[in-house]
Amino acid sequence: MSTTIRARQEHDDTGTGGTGADDGTPLLQVTDLQVHLPTGSRSEVQATRGVSLTVRRGERVGIVGESGSGKTVTGRAVAGLLPTSPRVRVAGSIRFAGKEMVGAPSHAWDQVRARTVGMIFQDPLTYLNPVMKIGRQVREAIPRGRAGHGRPEEALRFLSLAGLEDVGDLAERFPHELSGGMRQRVLIAVAIAKRPDLLVADEPTTALDATVQRRVLQTLEKTVAELGTSLVLISHDIAVVSGMTDRIYVMYAGRVVESGATCDVLERPRHAYTRALLRSVRSLTEDGVDLYSIPDSLRASWAREEEAHAS
């Protein structure tokens, strides 16, 4: 974690802070988030059970956990993209730069979705318009009133930023004409064209093979760094999350069971579930599986453990 982020965290943890951008108020503060979703005509599930998390400006935060632990629901709640049924109940607090969004009117959420938060999903084909050319989809994502709105060259710039080549030609193509990795990059371009303060990426590379996954993650990492965008990266894969984040939240059964600076959580996991996740990463690594990124500090701690075991 960078010194700036640590300093801001210490400031926030005192419970102080105003509402401006640079006064230490987190970009996103989620407190005790409880989401109930309907599962049938009379039944419902409690998908999150009091999730709290913080994202500061420019910070990259990971949410990791097994399937059904509530990661996606948390990400969607933050992006204002939960199902719209009146039977969806959201309690707790979601604040962007201090502004409360739980219970906010839909036009306030429209503004947040248009300018503050963008989301990248696992399955780009579902989210790209199948009958609209790529260039236009990116162009239309640039909000009215922002520099470059409506300008085709600006769309090409975002496609290049997302690591795509021959963007002039690409802009004239339709989503089904592209490979899975290219489509995922287009989705990144569409998301960053809004120049959001925060990007929520939910399993952005799970559907891709390992080599393409690595390249897309590298692009995502480079893009958020260049634009200074905060990132919430959601994945079931702790290896993916650990290589790209400053802090990490581990979720289990709708709750955050452990959180902290990524290197601290990796080297000194406190919760049995985190330890189990890390064991699986370690055994995959030992089996020679090429995971996205295992921090050197984690490899060093494994080596220390082995030495201690051997002596």
Ligand SMILES: Nc1ncnc2c1ncn2[C@@H]1O[C@H](COP(=O)(O)OP(=O)(O)OP(=O)(O)O)[C@@H](O)[C@H]1O
């Ligand atoms: N639209 C929905 N309607 C009803 N229940 C839902 C809906 N979406 C998620 N759930 C339920 O909410 C709980 C949390 O799901 P969520 O998708 O957030 O988990 P997850 O950790 O993201 O898992 P995965 O990696 O499989 O997506 C689960 O019990 C799930 O079945």
